[in-house]
Amino acid sequence: MLRDHYVFSNGRLNRKHNTIYYTDDQQKQTPLPVEKIRNLHVFGEVDLNTKLLNYVSQFDICLHIYNYYGFYAGTYYPREKTSVSGFLIIKQAEHYSDRHRRVYLASRFLEGGVHHMLRNLRRHKVENEESMYLIQKEYNKSQEALDIQTLMGHEGVIRKHYYQAFAQMLKQDFSFERREKRPPRDPLNALFSFGNTLMYRTVLSEIYRTTLNPTISYLHEPSTKRFSLSLDIAEIFKPLVVDQVILSLINRKTITKKHFDVLDHEICFLNDEGKKRFIRAWEDRLETTVKHRQLKRNTSYRYLVRLECYKLIKHLLGDDVYKPLKAWW
Amino acid sequence: MEHESDRVLEGKILHEESYPRLQEREVLIDNAFKMDHIDGKYVREVKMSSKMQESDHLQMLFYLYQLELRGVQKRGLISYTKEKKTVEVILDNDERAKVKRAIAQAYRVIEQAKPPVVKKLPYCKSCAYFGFCYVREADEYAT
Numbered sequence: 001m002l003r004d005h006y007v008f009s010n011g012r013l014n015r016k017h018n019t020i021y022y023t024d025d026q027q028k029q030t031p032l033p034v035e036k037i038r039n040l041h042v043f044g045e046v047d048l049n050t051k052l053l054n055y056v057s058q059f060d061i062c063l064h065i066y067n068y069y070g071f072y073a074g075t076y077y078p079r080e081k082t083s084v085s086g087f088l089i090i091k092q093a094e095h096y097s098d099r100h101r102r103v104y105l106a107s108r109f110l111e112g113g114v115h116h117m118l119r120n121l122r123r124h125k126v127e128n129e130e131s132m133y134l135i136q137k138e139y140n141k142s143q144e145a146l147d148i149q150t151l152m153g154h155e156g157v158i159r160k161h162y163y164q165a166f167a168q169m170l171k172q173d174f175s176f177e178r179r180e181k182r183p184p185r186d187p188l189n190a191l192f193s194f195g196n197t198l199m200y201r202t203v204l205s206e207i208y209r210t211t212l213n214p215t216i217s218y219l220h221e222p223s224t225k226r227f228s229l230s231l232d233i234a235e236i237f238k239p240l241v242v243d244q245v246i247l248s249l250i251n252r253k254t255i256t257k258k259h260f261d262v263l264d265h266e267i268c269f270l271n272d273e274g275k276k277r278f279i280r281a282w283e284d285r286l287e288t289t290v291k292h293r294q295l296k297r298n299t300s301y302r303y304l305v306r307l308e309c310y311k312l313i314k315h316l317l318g319d320d321v322y323k324p325l326k327a328w329w
Numbered sequence: 330m331e332h333e334s335d336r337v338l339e340g341k342i343l344h345e346e347s348y349p350r351l352q353e354r355e356v357l358i359d360n361a362f363k364m365d366h367i368d369g370k371y372v373r374e375v376k377m378s379s380k381m382q383e384s385d386h387l388q389m390l391f392y393l394y395q396l397e398l399r400g401v402q403k404r405g406l407i408s409y410t411k412e413k414k415t416v417e418v419i420l421d422n423d424e425r426a427k428v429k430r431a432i433a434q435a436y437r438v439i440e441q442a443k444p445p446v447v448k449k450l451p452y453c454k455s456c457a458y459f460g461f462c463y464v465r466e467a468d469e470y471a472t
Contacts, residue, residue, distance in 0.1 A: 002333075209333075292464075293467055294463060294464060294465050294466075294467070295459070295460065295463055295464060303460070306460070307460055307464045310460060310461045310464050311464055311465070311466070313461075314461075314464075317443065317444070318442075318443055319443060319444055320465060323465075323466035324466070325466065326466065328467070
């Protein structure tokens, strides 16, 4: 089983004796099992050289770099081993250029997201009854949207209702007025930002293992963000993975206010201990399995992301009609 | 998808470990097809199990036929090492016709605009592409 490895402290990564060694600032060396790593996430300040990059390429390991505040900076992607498909790219573009086809896919992504939002709110059915009603109503309206702007408008309203209700389900006093992305100004926003970043990385690494082109997207505009297809697919999974991790971290008091730092009274972010706790819960969640109804096998949340890519490919090829994942368990 | 299949990995290791004395390993011809070994007058192929003998046989015929087109005459040996069993394959007129037909049929599939409809077969469950072929969402929409 391949796994993700995270480096938090400062030090040096290098190739030695056919494996990767991590040397911390006390000169202590730790070997990393190169055959077992899928992604290497670097949060600390780390020195590395091209010899290492060549080596990770051989093993198809992606190297993701984050800045001091835990925001994603960029990725070193090994030259693609999986064959690329020009045919699929053309199909992807066709589904983008045709307005109706594009709206179809965009609203399917929203559909999956809304399903999982409602699923989260259903935990406190009585308190959230009104929000759930409003979300459902707005979603129904969104299904009549004929263009992306209208759809995005409905999506905005849905999110507003959702975040309001979400904050009510928290057992700690985390004030949350509205979702603020750049920069996050309070702990809850910081958690969402950090979690969503991890979600985009996860989706992108799964997309990269298929022949899909990550830059052609439907709900999000392809020109605004570089790998916008991962934003599209992440719509379905954010409430299912990120929001559930956040809920459980806060309500079990695994993360409290002391796990946040504030910069210039402005930017709120998770400190190292907070990030570690988040990532531990994150990895656990992604490795959690459910019995897949169609495949009749145990399927991890991470693999569900891959399956979503496969379904999209089949839709683009005209093989099957795309329907988003809707957690049934 | 094959990169991640345990079964594919198992086959790869079996291939690497078996017949260590044979010199020519993983022979790639014209960037088109790769044979496990060449040993004198034999092309050799190592298999994990004899469950798919029919397709193993066709695969070997394909190699022999392709070599013949390039002016090389060989015979084939398929080894089921776990079962201590080896099968010889000879490219005669009947077999030549059979492999040509199979190649033509393969092209017919490749040239279709859409992949053929999924047909569930017993060996699907151990295939590296299982997830791709069989993933769908249930039809009922219960929200």
